[in-house]
Amino acid sequence: MLLTEELLATEEFFFCFVFLRLRIRVRVDGFMWIRIKGLKNGEFTVQQLVEALGLSLTSTQPQTRARGVKLLSEVLQECYGDLTEKEVEVLIAFYENRLKDHHVTTPPVLQGLRTLTQCPTLPSGSAVSILKSLFQDVHVQSLLLPDRACVYKMLINIMDTREAELKGLGADFVFGFVQSMDGERDPRNLLLAFQIARKIIHRGYNLGKFTEELFEVTSCYFPIDFTPPPNDPHGITREELIKELRHVLTGTPKFAEFLLPLIIEKLDSDVQSAKLDSLQTLAACVALYEHKDLAEFLEGLWASLRREVFQTSSEKIESAGLAALTAITCCLSRKVLNSDSEDALSAFLDMVLKDCKHHLSEPDLKLVWPSAKLLQAACRASNRASHIVTAAVMPALIEQYNSRNQCSHRRTLLEVIQRFIQSVKGSESPENEEQVLSGICPSLCCVTFAALSETNSSLQVTATSVLSSLTKQTGLLSNSQIELAVDHLARLVLSDEDDAVSLAVVACAGGLAELHPTVFITNMIPRIKRVIFSESMKQDGESMQNTQPAVRQRCLSVLAVVSTKPCVAQESTPVLLEVLNAAHSGEVGFSLEEAVLACHSLKRIAERVEDTKDSGRCFHDIIIPQLLSLALQAALQGENSSTRHSPLAEEAFLSTMVAVISTACSRLQSKLAGQTAERFVSLFLDGDVSFLPGNSFPSHIKLLANQQDSWKQSQMVCLLMGCVCSLPRTVMVPQMERLLSELEEMSCTCSHPMSYTSAAKCFAGLVNKIPQGDFLDSVLQKTMTRILCELNLAASRVRTQAYTFMIWVAKALLLRYHPTCTTLTDKMFSLLDDADLGPVVADGFSLLMSDSADVLSRGCHADVRIMYRQRFFSENSTKLVQGFNVAPQEKKPNYLKALSNIVNKLPKQVQVTELPALLSLLLEALTYPDQSVQLSTLSCLEPVIADPPPALIQQLEALVGRLLPLTSAPTMVLPFRARVLHALATPLGDKKRLVRREAVQARGEWFLLGSPGGSSL
């Protein structure tokens, strides 16, 4: 059905249409569509449409006219893109005329005008005329909310497309807008209005004499105090409004004379959020201002800022206040100095210094810190400000430091000095100006070194942080000063016993070594080396005996910390290797712990040293062969002599060595990595010792062959694992097939736990990286048959070995989503009923789900898919529950243990959604006496209790009964408050102080439960 103009012309039809429109929307949409189609196809023009609507548009009833206009506006809404310029002109003339009509017609007229402003063919000049008639004929603020929004959107449209024309309108446009938005209350409309104001300001419209009006009409909303109603469908937040308004207010320096007094006034407010908003707005606005905008308000602003920082109890306000001060100082620093004008910056800083500086001489009073922070905030703003502030403050601080005797005063002063050094701002052009602190640097160094020589530990700690800050100022310290600093650090490392001091010193040394590696190579490392080896000579001296191990340990960890540059690492690693050598030979008497620590330091170096060719070579050529050689010597020693037992054959040492090798190998470039892999494999498979230094090894070493009594040799397989399992996946491991079969043999037959476990891990690490294909399938086929066969033989002596092997292979496959994994994990579930292996298998699930450090981790380049835990859980949780239900009573604990092991490792979000189903099972697990199960179950339950599902609430009595101290959800524990308080009164009188202390803390928290300040409800 097509609408013809005759049809449209009849008033009957029009009313019929309106009627339909009210009742049956779908049909109406249908009509609209037809209508538009007619218009688009040119069956009738807009003019015809207007003429056809003529009767209704000229009716004597304002409602009828409004309906007519509405219909027309809706049609235009659908087809404004197709209108010609001529048509638009006619329509605009018509609509402008209609604005003068009765008020009920205004809304549809505005809607039509808004649509027309979107037309690409809007004739030039018409935007201005629309606005003129709009401002003249319509009182925007008496319109309804959506109509006001319509006006704002129309303004935005016009501003976006006809900027030049609007600017021609001059200040009238601003005045019209100010009148329109005056008194706006709806947050949605305010956002639009703020957008318009922002465009007016940022696009440089002429504000004329209406600057103050525009400021007034927007600033009356400052500071924004708006809380969205609950379930607000519009989603307007307070932050959005604050942000938009701040853009408006801070957009132009013309507002300065109005905004700054307003901010000063609002800073007096009691409302914290108003203060915060004012301070942030202040910081934002001065970024655009110049000195002349600020000048007359500086005093008032400073008084407010000082008060806020001195008296506030809120850190947010303090930091906002400091940021505002920095911004103001920054603004003043931008002013170009000329000879005749006064220096605004130094005048302002004088004021700040006058109010703050004297507090710095009272280090035991509260205001010392707020004053220091204010001065530092000013200092941070610019290079010139730094010069002025430090020149005024630092000499006085240093003098104070020298004249004070109390340690606590000195420490406070030193901390203040340190913050000042941190906040000094370097010059933009470093070549022409001298460093801010260069004048005072010698006396700063004096103070620092003096403090480092004090006996008070907190003073020493602060002094190290001063030193760190000083070194971060590039080019400030001279070489001799740095050497002196390193001297002091070395002395502290070698002599001091306080833990906090050594930690600080070690950290400081680490930072310093990165900037000045040469000093460390020439000074620190030789000294440390001397101490490590020389002190042990005087072992008979009684006094040395106590401190010596601690000093050695510190030395070893310092060596690790300073070696971030390859050049330092090249000096420090030989020292560590020498320590290991000495530990092996037993000459100097290093303990096992020290050997492990030295190895650990090597690992840290391997982790942290900058990745260059040199560092890779160093590890490849020197460190790894030497380590291997030492380990091999230690292993062979056990064979032929029973005289001395080398600490290097201990499991603790070997596992650290694995970490070194694995870290180093995972970071090697692929060429070197390939070579290393080849060497390892030929050593372990063929006994090729040619690349090892100290070539005194027998030629027939067989490390992988299973010799029952030589566990020292067989356990070396863990080193093989460290190497081949952490190589990048692109590096091919040679002789893979033979290697795998020997590893399999070893892990299934060897009787030494460390050996067969390492072999299994090594096998798993390799299998994880073998690309998908026939080779992998055949390897797995063979291995699975063997494992299942061994496990099914109840009498087999190697069932534990077979089980260990299986779990590692299962883990390797689980990580890479290999389908064969299911066979192995199903076998694990069935083994939960096993008489011997049951409990061990239940523990095994923890291993399966957790990350292992030395193998099969992402750091080792293993193939680890994301969310493998969730996948495993969702595939297997039902099997576990079914198994639990049918298991005999005495085997049930195994299932609970397995379950809690699995659930515990899942990500928290998954736990929260999955737990309700498993809740009864987990609650049962809590009654199981094994503490590790209890702990892992409790940590599963914890996140759920924080956000309790209904299922948990039903079980609450059982849960609270068992776990009173665990419950962290006060809403539900509130009923127990009285009971607990009563019960806790008894331990308050316990005979042990430690018990009383815990009781006091617990009772205090229970008292506060449900009250303000206590745990929230």
Added chain:
Amino acid sequence: MSGGTQLENANPVIFERSGERLLTAADEDEDVHDPIDDREIFDLIRSINDPEHPLSLEELNVVEQFRVKVNDTDSNVDVEFTPTIPHCSMATLIGLSIKVKLLRSLPDRFKLTSTFWKTLLPIYNAFLQCMILLLPI
């Protein structure tokens, strides 16, 4: 601490906090009876925050260990405190805080014969009376 009003004492002297009580071997020994001593009481009250500053009573030197007296056998506790400035209007509140903390933290055999700031005692006692009635125990 609103912007317009001034604090009664804007720049107080700050004292250093004492460290945690050191653990001795006797503390871990199940057979030794640890009496409630001055330090233990002091540890209970030293971390109470001042109503005016974000500082503890210890840092403001309102409470000091040597003015805490406890007699475990007679079940007596005596705490004396010094407001930072004379006529401190916060003194009653501080006293109440100390008293409540001790009531909640000590076995009920103890008697808190507190010699708080004498001149304010009448007001203080009246205040305490009505507050303690409101406390849920």
